[in-house]
Amino acid sequence: MDINCPVCKQKNINNFRIVSSIYSDRFYRLGTCPDCGHIFLLDPPDKDNLERVYKEIYNYQAHLAIEKEKRWRFRRLKQVLGKLVPLDTEILDIGCGYGDNLKVLKACGYLDLSGIEVNCLAVDSCRDDGINVFKGEFNQWLISGGSKAKNKPACVILSHVLEHVGDLDDFFKGINIFLGRQGRLILLMPNTASTTVRLFGRYWGWWQPPVHLHHFSKASVAELLKAKGFKVDRLFTRGADSLFLLSTILSIFRISPSRRIVSALERIIIRINSAIFRYWLFAGNEELIVFASKI
């Protein structure tokens, strides 16, 4: 097959895998790069169809139902954050959602915080909470002059964002424009080398086609960061959030949400699930966390 690996540009993609998710009414094909191990969606929908999935099916509200768990998870990175990211750093959270990471950072003493988010409800919620957020895509933010250098250290957070990015090369060009030299990058994303991938196979809750286009392992993210001019400072794994488990169960039973609004009963189920299964964080290895810095 004549498709290049988006990370290392190797051509002989093999080891195909068929996956499904709550966001798809059909199975999708993933290919694996034999060199760097990167896994990616071979047959993504076109731009219009993908936009339709985000608009009509992708469930932002489910994330809102576990906001406490999200902050609890991000707070656990406090120690490593304190060692690697000085308090006077300008921090940009791309795809900040409802601003959970930024709220944790504010409580830790970081002052120069902003976010970028496409979802209107999430943007409104951030603004209600006094968070400085740009509504739109990262490239629109760059064009609008958001990247003006402030002559101080800068850091970009991509929390469960990179797997949604279509063109990694183009995206990293923008990241490098903003970060310049010595900037830092914090990545959180699904880990395809996790134990539960073998257990759940095609129904693994974080495959999530067609919204997840890329799937990284420790090896492939290290390869990507090296190619984009970063050095890895810390690279580790921990368990998935509680939505991962629900997503896996729904995928196994082929249940797809037909609407984006979460009902009161569903919210209760999500919260009970969160109260119990958030502790999977200590047992699993589904989430990959990387702290990197520009060379």
Ligand SMILES: [Zn+2]
């Ligand atoms: Zn590759």
